[in-house]
Amino acid sequence: MSGTSVRSMLRSPFVILVGVVLTWFIAAFLVWPNANVLIATFFPDGSFSGRAAEKLLSSDRAMKSLGNSFMLAAALSITVNIVGIFIVLVTHYFRIRGSRILFLGYATTFIYGGIVLAAGYKFIYGEKGIVTVLLAGMFPGMDAGWFSGFFAVLVVMTFATTTNHMLFVANALKGVDFQTIEAARNMGASTWTILRRIVLPMLKPTLFAATILSFLTGLGALSAPQVLGGREFQTITPMILTFTNSPTSRDLAALLAVILGVATILMLAVMTRLEKGGTYFSLSKVSSRLEKQAITNPLANVLMHAAAYLLFAVYTLPVVLIVLFSFADSAAIQTGQLSLSSLTLENYVRVLTQPSGLRPFIISIVYSALAAVITVGGLLFVARLIQKHQNWLTTLFEYLLHIPWILPSALLALGLIISYDHPNPLVGGAVLTGTTVILLIAFVTVKIPFTLRMLKATFTTVNSSLEEAAAIMGARTLYVFRRILLPIVLPTAAAIAALNFNSLLDDYDTAIFLAHPLFQPLGLIIKANTEGAEGVDGVSNTFVYTVLLMVITGLTMYIVYGRARSRAGRTPQELPPLPAAESSLPATVSSAAP
Amino acid sequence: MHKFKTLAVGIVAVLGLAGCGGTPGTASPSSSQASGGSSGETLIVYTNSNGEGRGEWLTEKAAAAGFKIEIVGVGGADATNKLIAEKNNPIADVAFGLNNMYFEQVKAGGAIEPYTPSWADEVDSELGDKSDDKAYWPLVKQAILLGYNSEKFSADKAPKDWTDLWTKDEFKDRYERVTGLGTATSQLVVASILTRYRDDSGDLGISDEGWSQIEQYFQHGSPAVPKTDLFARIAGGEVDMGQMPSSIIPEREKTFKVNVDVVKPSVGVPFAVEQVAIVKGTDKKEEARKFIDWFGGAEFQGEWAQKFNSMPVNEGAVTKAKPEVVEFVNSLKQQDIDWIFVQENIGAWVEKIELEYMT
Numbered sequence: 023m024s025g026t027s028v029r030s031m032l033r034s035p036f037v038i039l040v041g042v043v044l045t046w047f048i049a050a051f052l053v054w055p056n057a058n059v060l061i062a063t064f065f066p067d068g069s070f071s072g073r074a075a076e077k078l079l080s081s082d083r084a085m086k087s088l089g090n091s092f093m094l095a096a097a098l099s100i101t102v103n104i105v106g107i108f109i110v111l112v113t114h115y116f117r118i119r120g121s122r123i124l125f126l127g128y129a130t131t132f133i134y135g136g137i138v139l140a141a142g143y144k145f146i147y148g149e150k151g152i153v154t155v156l157l158a159g160m161f162p163g164m165d166a167g168w169f170s171g172f173f174a175v176l177v178v179m180t181f182a183t184t185t186n187h188m189l190f191v192a193n194a195l196k197g198v199d200f201q202t203i204e205a206a207r208n209m210g211a212s213t214w215t216i217l218r219r220i221v222l223p224m225l226k227p228t229l230f231a232a233t234i235l236s237f238l239t240g241l242g243a244l245s246a247p248q249v250l251g252g253r254e255f256q257t258i259t260p261m262i263l264t265f266t267n268s269p270t271s272r273d274l275a276a277l278l279a280v281i282l283g284v285a286t287i288l289m290l291a292v293m294t295r296l297e298k299g300g301t302y303f304s305l306s307k308v309s310s311r312l313e314k315q316a317i318t319n320p321l322a323n324v325l326m327h328a329a330a331y332l333l334f335a336v337y338t339l340p341v342v343l344i345v346l347f348s349f350a351d352s353a354a355i356q357t358g359q360l361s362l363s364s365l366t367l368e369n370y371v372r373v374l375t376q377p378s379g380l381r382p383f384i385i386s387i388v389y390s391a392l393a394a395v396i397t398v399g400g401l402l403f404v405a406r407l408i409q410k411h412q413n414w415l416t417t418l419f420e421y422l423l424h425i426p427w428i429l430p431s432a433l434l435a436l437g438l439i440i441s442y443d444h445p446n447p448l449v450g451g452a453v454l455t456g457t458t459v460i461l462l463i464a465f466v467t468v469k470i471p472f473t474l475r476m477l478k479a480t481f482t483t484v485n486s487s488l489e490e491a492a493a494i495m496g497a498r499t500l501y502v503f504r505r506i507l508l509p510i511v512l513p514t515a516a517a518i519a520a521l522n523f524n525s526l527l528d529d530y531d532t533a534i535f536l537a538h539p540l541f542q543p544l545g546l547i548i549k550a551n552t553e554g555a556e557g558v559d560g561v562s563n564t565f566v567y568t569v570l571l572m573v574i575t576g577l578t579m580y581i582v583y584g585r586a587r588s589r590a591g592r593t594p595q596e597l598p599p600l601p602a603a604e605s606s607l608p609a610t611v612s613s614a615a616p
Numbered sequence: 617m618h619k620f621k622t623l624a625v626g627i628v629a630v631l632g633l634a635g636c637g638g639t640p641g642t643a644s645p646s647s648s649q650a651s652g653g654s655s656g657e658t659l660i661v662y663t664n665s666n667g668e669g670r671g672e673w674l675t676e677k678a679a680a681a682g683f684k685i686e687i688v689g690v691g692g693a694d695a696t697n698k699l700i701a702e703k704n705n706p707i708a709d710v711a712f713g714l715n716n717m718y719f720e721q722v723k724a725g726g727a728i729e730p731y732t733p734s735w736a737d738e739v740d741s742e743l744g745d746k747s748d749d750k751a752y753w754p755l756v757k758q759a760i761l762l763g764y765n766s767e768k769f770s771a772d773k774a775p776k777d778w779t780d781l782w783t784k785d786e787f788k789d790r791y792e793r794v795t796g797l798g799t800a801t802s803q804l805v806v807a808s809i810l811t812r813y814r815d816d817s818g819d820l821g822i823s824d825e826g827w828s829q830i831e832q833y834f835q836h837g838s839p840a841v842p843k844t845d846l847f848a849r850i851a852g853g854e855v856d857m858g859q860m861p862s863s864i865i866p867e868r869e870k871t872f873k874v875n876v877d878v879v880k881p882s883v884g885v886p887f888a889v890e891q892v893a894i895v896k897g898t899d900k901k902e903e904a905r906k907f908i909d910w911f912g913g914a915e916f917q918g919e920w921a922q923k924f925n926s927m928p929v930n931e932g933a934v935t936k937a938k939p940e941v942v943e944f945v946n947s948l949k950q951q952d953i954d955w956i957f958v959q960e961n962i963g964a965w966v967e968k969i970e971l972e973y974m975t
Binding site: 082084137141150248249253263264269274351352376440443444453535537539540542546547550551564 | 669
């Protein structure tokens with residue numbers, strides 16, 4: 023598994039084909055546009071200026087915000103793992119009453135996020151929040167502003183970003199061989215030992231991938247610190263956004279973004295190293311399905327149930343309030359005072375009867391779906407090659423594919439514009455600006471790093487003996503891929519596609535620069551209806567759009583993931599019927615290498 | 617193999633939706649392709665002034681006047697960056713709504729071209745492009761004001777100027793200050809304060825005293841809360857005053873049930889003037905000119921002012937604007953600000969403030 027020489031890898035025509043397409047894509051859409059925008063930023067007059075570094079180093083605010091972002095990223099990498107693993111175990115490993123309901127509660131993070139999520143938590147724990155008022159009744163001396171600063175931001179972001187655990191770690195958990203667990207138990211291992219020595223090690227690749235994403239989320243934190251951070255805990259992203267928008271300060275934005283990007287790539291390198299060399303699939307030839315474990319200690323059982331349901335409340339309360347508030351008027355939302363009698367359908371009528379109607383929704387759905395399918399479909403091959411052949415060439419490709427993590431999406435978009443506003447040989451002499459394709463390209467590129475990380479982690483947990491067996495029996499590379507690998511990774515691939523789709527639906531940063539004027543996606547319409555300094559309905563419109571998006575994304579998760587999950591749950595790693603030898607020639611198998 | 621079927625069905629569904637997505641577009645009059653005749657071309661119009669149904673209303677009115685337009689709503693800073701980034705292959709034909717500061721950047725970026733509209737004589741040319749190029753022309757003006765809760769402070773107890781906010785103890789922490797300088801309104805407030813302390817030997821053309829004022833503004837203000845309107849905070853008693861464009865006051869007073877009066881400093885108040893311009897390199901120049909002649913003319917500006925409570929710059933339109941709006945705006949003294957000086961420096965000022973004073 024570890025290490026294939028470049029030469030032997032390139033013997034496969036399939037690898038060469040994927041390699042050529044990939045090289046072109048990386049050159050045309052990842053390296054060239056971003057190199058252009060960085061050169062334009064750092065070498066404005068053709069000579070390098072160290073101005074940006076100097077300015078940032080001498081700014082207390084920049085240094086403090088940068089420090090806060092890193093602190094948040096580091097803390098989140100730990101807390102999200104703790105909470106994430108706990109909810110995965112509660113819903114998928116231990117026998118807990120009502121685990122399906124719990125699952126639905128924890129799954130609410132799939133369908134919403136951003137500023138409205140932070141506002142939702144503020145309704146509950148903020149100065150006039152329900153819980154705060156309740157607590158103040160019990161402890162009259164308490165500080166009403168207790169829920170602010172680093173602590174509040176960390177809490178909210180921890181609960182808001184366990185999505186990757188719920189989807190991918192839970193999927194990986196299903197691949198754990200139950201026989202090993204039983205064997206360990208027979209030898210007298212405790213529940214804790216089994217978890218620590220058998221279950222968690224198998225989940226490592228997925229946990230590492232989720233950890234990188236948590237780190238990245240922490241670094242890029244925007245709305246939670248703005249809403250809950252208060253004066254003492256502000257992060258760097260708002261400053262990056264302001265400077266990105268100001269042509270004379272764009273070098274500062276780019277430098278800050280590069281610092282965050284490099285930190286993310288370093289994190290990636292560390293995790294890749296940790297992941298190397300392990301075996302993350304069951305070695306037993308007849309692995310059996312994981313069965314839920316009863317917690318035998320009655321006290322532990324009660325405590326686990328209590329903690330699980332407390333978390334359930336934490337997860338679901340903000341959603342309930344957001345939905346309720348979406349029926350209230352702007353003033354009620356902003357003062358946080360909800361009276362049931364004042365709830366009307368007015369907000370929904372206003373938003374849905376705009377002249378643009380459902381058109382922006384449909385445009386966004388089409389763009390997001392296309393981008394999600396193209397990204398996942400294309401990277402399935404790439405992720406497999408990178409995971410299978412570990413050499414300098416695949417490592418180089420892997421890092422290049424993470425370029426979109428380094429720059430904020432507004433800069434990515436600017437790079438595409440300045441690179442393709444004139445006929446460019448990289449795309450066959452076409453001009454891309456002003457076409458409908460350029461936004462799709464941007465959507466695909468921004469989703470590449472996440473997709474690649476998750477797919478690679480999934481391929482790591484696939485037992486290689488299956489495809490070796492198929493290869494020995496003469497199956498071709500593509501056939502092995504289609505009939506053996508794909509069915510195993512498809513549930514995860516579908517989940518990744520769904521998450522990509524959801525996150526692109528309300529994109530603004532990319533669309534604002536690249537959207538075709540006659541095909542404006544939802545993000546632009548939302549912005550126009552929520553940010554206008556003139557209107558008083560902006561805030562209630564924000565809530566309505568959030569709820570409408572929740573409906574769409576919830577539906578997506580159900581269609582794509584809910585059903586795939588129940589199927590995969592029935593027959594994990596089912597062996598597909600093996601093919602009759604179709605070809606007399608020996609298969610050109612890249613998989614035959616040890 | 618069910619999974620493949622599901623995926624296949626999914627893709628088919630997406631393509632089906634793509635088909636549906638196209639249909640309403642081709643059916644709607646505003647986006648169907650031009651079919652000969654100069655007035656048949658669809659003009660792409662960038663604006664930051666499309667919220668609150670203004671974009672739709674304008675599209676409708678323009679169609680009635682024989683113009684097919686497609687509005688692309690973009691925030692002020694985004695519109696500026698977008699216009700400059702697209703200059704080699706422009707997508708827009710007309711841009712409006714941006715103020716002098718933004719249009720000056722767009723002009724410096726080489727993305728708009730000079731044009732003298734038919735109504736040039738009806739507007740005060742001092743409000744538009746002050747250079748000889750005359751690349752952008754004024755449409756609507758509004759004052760950027762310091763408003764306070766009149767139930768908390770009587771007129772004689774209220775602040776007399778911005779600087780009172782941080783020099784007098786009773787106002788400290790009672791006013792809202794911005795948390796970012798990305799918006800035009802907040803940049804105008806900063807410009808209004810800083811230009812009073814112009815000193816060519818000072819840092820970025822401002823004396824130490826001026827920078828100290830800005831430092832105190834940020835130090836003693838209560839930071840704005842995202843997604844929470846200043847009026848909501850005034851209603852909740854969190855703060856009593858803050859910056860506000862004149863046009864938003866009446867509606868918000870009603871919504872949040874508060875009464876707000878405005879401070880009228882002796883130096884006057886800054887005005888934001890929304891402008892219009894033709895995008896350089898458009899292939900529909902003739903149509904764009906005709907559109908601007910109609911759009912900025914007294915008749916349409918009057919209707920616009922009537923509908924959206926704005927204060928038109930076109931003298932012929934003022935008579936059609938709401939009398940109370942005209943009266944209110946005319947009661948304000950306009951602060952004398954050297955906009956060329958501001959436009960040259962605002963980027964650096966914003967950067968310095970973001971780095972050094974915003975805590």
